[in-house]
Amino acid sequence: MSEIPGNARTERRARLARAMADEGIDVLVVAGNPWRSDYLRFAADFTPVEGQAFAFIERERPARIIVEHPAEAARLRSEQAELAVSWSLSPIEETEAAIRELGARRIALGPLAAVPYRLAMGPLGASIAPATALLDRLMLRKSPSEIEAFRRAAALADEGYAVFREAARAGRPEYALVAEVEAFFRSRGCPENFQILGSGGREVRGMHPPMERRLAPGDLVTTELTPCVEGYYAQICRTLVLGEASEAQGRAFAVYNEALEAGIAAVRPGARARDVARAQNEVFRRHGLGDYVTSEYTRVRGHGLGLYVDGRPAVLEDVDLSLEPDMTLIVHPNTYHPEVGYFVHGDSVRVIPGGCEVLTRTPRRLFSVPLA
Amino acid sequence: MRRGLISWSRDEVPASVLEGRVASLQRQMRDSGLGVVLIYTSFARPSAVAWLTHFVPYWNEALLVVFPTGAPVLLAAFSKRVHDWIRSVSHLGEVRSAPDLGRAAAAFLKERPPAPSRIGVLELDALPWLVAEPIMKSEYGGAVVDATALFASIRQPADEVEIRLARRAATIAVQAFKAIPTGAKRASELLSVLERSARLDGAEEVLPRLAPDLDADATLRRLEGDAILGERYAVELSVAYKATWIRITRCVSTQAVPSSWRGAADRFVEAAERLNEANLSLEPQVTGSVRPGKTAAWTIETCRGSPPLSIVATGETPSPSALPGGSLACLSLQLDLDDGPWLGGAPLILGSRGQPSRLLI
Numbered sequence: 001m002s003e004i005p006g007n008a009r010t011e012r013r014a015r016l017a018r019a020m021a022d023e024g025i026d027v028l029v030v031a032g033n034p035w036r037s038d039y040l041r042f043a044a045d046f047t048p049v050e051g052q053a054f055a056f057i058e059r060e061r062p063a064r065i066i067v068e069h070p071a072e073a074a075r076l077r078s079e080q081a082e083l084a085v086s087w088s089l090s091p092i093e094e095t096e097a098a099i100r101e102l103g104a105r106r107i108a109l110g111p112l113a114a115v116p117y118r119l120a121m122g123p124l125g126a127s128i129a130p131a132t133a134l135l136d137r138l139m140l141r142k143s144p145s146e147i148e149a150f151r152r153a154a155a156l157a158d159e160g161y162a163v164f165r166e167a168a169r170a171g172r173p174e175y176a177l178v179a180e181v182e183a184f185f186r187s188r189g190c191p192e193n194f195q196i197l198g199s200g201g202r203e204v205r206g207m208h209p210p211m212e213r214r215l216a217p218g219d220l221v222t223t224e225l226t227p228c229v230e231g232y233y234a235q236i237c238r239t240l241v242l243g244e245a246s247e248a249q250g251r252a253f254a255v256y257n258e259a260l261e262a263g264i265a266a267v268r269p270g271a272r273a274r275d276v277a278r279a280q281n282e283v284f285r286r287h288g289l290g291d292y293v294t295s296e297y298t299r300v301r302g303h304g305l306g307l308y309v310d311g312r313p314a315v316l317e318d319v320d321l322s323l324e325p326d327m328t329l330i331v332h333p334n335t336y337h338p339e340v341g342y343f344v345h346g347d348s349v350r351v352i353p354g355g356c357e358v359l360t361r362t363p364r365r366l367f368s369v370p371l372a
Numbered sequence: 373m374r375r376g377l378i379s380w381s382r383d384e385v386p387a388s389v390l391e392g393r394v395a396s397l398q399r400q401m402r403d404s405g406l407g408v409v410l411i412y413t414s415f416a417r418p419s420a421v422a423w424l425t426h427f428v429p430y431w432n433e434a435l436l437v438v439f440p441t442g443a444p445v446l447l448a449a450f451s452k453r454v455h456d457w458i459r460s461v462s463h464l465g466e467v468r469s470a471p472d473l474g475r476a477a478a479a480f481l482k483e484r485p486p487a488p489s490r491i492g493v494l495e496l497d498a499l500p501w502l503v504a505e506p507i508m509k510s511e512y513g514g515a516v517v518d519a520t521a522l523f524a525s526i527r528q529p530a531d532e533v534e535i536r537l538a539r540r541a542a543t544i545a546v547q548a549f550k551a552i553p554t555g556a557k558r559a560s561e562l563l564s565v566l567e568r569s570a571r572l573d574g575a576e577e578v579l580p581r582l583a584p585d586l587d588a589d590a591t592l593r594r595l596e597g598d599a600i601l602g603e604r605y606a607v608e609l610s611v612a613y614k615a616t617w618i619r620i621t622r623c624v625s626t627q628a629v630p631s632s633w634r635g636a637a638d639r640f641v642e643a644a645e646r647l648n649e650a651n652l653s654l655e656p657q658v659t660g661s662v663r664p665g666k667t668a669a670w671t672i673e674t675c676r677g678s679p680p681l682s683i684v685a686t687g688e689t690p691s692p693s694a695l696p697g698g699s700l701a702c703l704s705l706q707l708d709l710d711d712g713p714w715l716g717g718a719p720l721i722l723g724s725r726g727q728p729s730r731l732l733i
Contacts, residue, residue, distance in 0.1 A: 050681070092497050179376075183568035209376070
């Protein structure tokens with residue numbers, strides 16, 4: 001059951017309808033699935049749980065939706081009675097036929113990340129790139145109601161991290177920590193979360209889904225957790241140590257904290273994603289850790305957040321995308337440290353005039369969890 | 373995204389079983405004249421690759437490349453740093469970094485040209501265009517054929533290993549149902565308990581759907597936010613354990629369990645046991661039953677491709693697709709009883725011709 005306020009849904013539909021009119025599009029066919037549900041959520045306020053889904057968005061009429069499972073169709077009808085929902089064992093063929101029935105109207109298909117082969121090979125293939133660009137533009141800068149959802153997700157991320165810290169005790173398996181966090185998120189009405197973690201010492205090179213490894217004294221325990229509120233993801237990254245932090249762990253934290261602060265200070269309208277990456281990486285280079293900001297040891301220095309957990313822009317030194325007010329992203333200088341292992345530290349921010357607003361509020365500390 | 377326990381127990385899923393499954397696919401490939409089969413995986417469509425290799429992507433995408441001989445190769449869009457993790461949870465010959473999966477696949481085919489040249493792709497129609505385009509526009513595009521039916525022909529019936537995993541998944545779900553507090557008033561309270569129980573029991577994933585008040589509406593919903601629980605509500609839990617998915621649905625009454633529900637449960641068992649490979653329809657036995665209530669909806673689902681569960685038959689589709697005896701399937705049934713709706717669901721092993729099906733729990 002969606003608790004999305006009707007005005008947010010209406011607001012997104014109105015923005016999309018205006019953009020479609022500007023581009024001369026009568027019908028926008030939006031593809032999605034549980035992995036790439038973001039565009040569908042934006043266009044039709046629908047998050048598929050299973051199977052393929054397709055939305056036919058018209059400027060002046062409620063959407064038509066085709067899904068793959070009768071249970072998905074039933075729940076969508078109950079969530080949004082105004083939609084025309086059907087299900088099919090062959091939703092791609094059904095969508096293909098529905099596109100044909102639209103005749104000579106101006107139709108576009110997107111997004112690139114979710115369009116299946118069969119539809120892309122059809123008459124709308126050339127429309128995929130421009131339709132995707134249209135949706136990306138709309139989804140990059142958030143509206144006030146989207147910002148509000150993001151703000152609530154960030155607050156939930158803070159609370160979730162407090163639960164994680166409480167759950168992190170020597171002897172517990174990694175998956176038990178995530179179980180406690182998920183139980184907490186569910187208790188707050190949050191159905192979705194992206195979370196990976198790591199535990200151990202210098203041998204740990206990254207994060208992964210929880211495994212059976214049991215936490216041990218002296219471990220660094222890393223996590224990035226990313227709850228979803230009304231479809232919008234916000235993320236926090238922190239590292240804790242089981243017991244007292246060693247001198248090396250303390251020194252490492254100081255570097256990551258400096259890098260995070262430098263990255264956040266670089267976030268402002270007009271700055272480019274590469275500027276934010278460079279600000280963080282320069283800190284590592286100054287500390288003689290320049291090797292550890294390469295793709296051998298890390299992926300990105302942050303990324304966009306919103307309806308997708310790993311959105312644009314990727315914060316990397318070769319990404320030119322300019323930041324604009326009301327873009328939302330995480331800044332995280334997460335990477336391997338040769339003395340202590342993989343280390344994470346990051347906050348969700350909103351770009352505002354002159355700089356950014358940091359929305360996650362958990363103190364920037366190397367948390368120490370008592371062993372007793 | 374997947375965020376439960378992902379690990380590979382060699383005791384629960386021996387490497388030899390995975391190798392046997394790959395060998396079975398390779399035999400079919402040779403018989404069909406395919407020089408390679410490509411199988412896409414994401415957390416939304418993980419099951420074919422997981423069945424062959426035990427690999428489940430928690431996010432991101434990968435493409436499994438299976439030649440007629442040898443171990444499968446995984447082209448993974450994950451960062452190289454994750455490769456050790458991938459190797460630790462799966463049985464693969466080689467893992468290659470492939471940030472651009474489609475281009476990497478085309479390049480890999482050039483490096484190891486398939487012989488014979490025909491290239492099978494599981495669920496070709498559904499392959500993401502970003503992945504498909506470089507392959508289809510390469511010199512190998514003309515040799516691509518759909519391999520969905522070929523894969524489905526080897527996927528079921530389930531082997532003993534898969535049945536044990538399904539039984540464990542079902543046990544996780546049943547334990548979660550047992551953890552429901554008797555006085556639960558809100559959906560958030562209920563779902564929190566279910567998630568905690570299932571994940572602490574080792575679930576790889578749990579997807580709950582809830583009809584919070586059966587007196588108002590029997591639709592099973594994905595809840596965002598909260599809802600007040602009625603006196604009668606229904607919960608569907610889809611649980612994955614080591615990449616094996618089952619679905620169980622239960623009704624809960626905060627008062628004494630209505631006698632009509634006992635009859636409905638008996639009827640569910642009766643209907644489930646009468647299913648077999650020659651009879652994948654519920655209608656005759658349900659409508660012919662002397663028990664009260666009429667069928668509102670039903671589905672039979674199984675795994676035979678990359679989606680965890682796909683529809684085999686429903687009350688709305690006149691022609692069920694074929695499913696061999698011994699297949700792992702899930703039956704979901706909704707009945708309209710005199711005193712309101714009732715929902716039930718459970719996994720089963722489909723009977724062979726003339727043999728009853730066996731419920732897993």
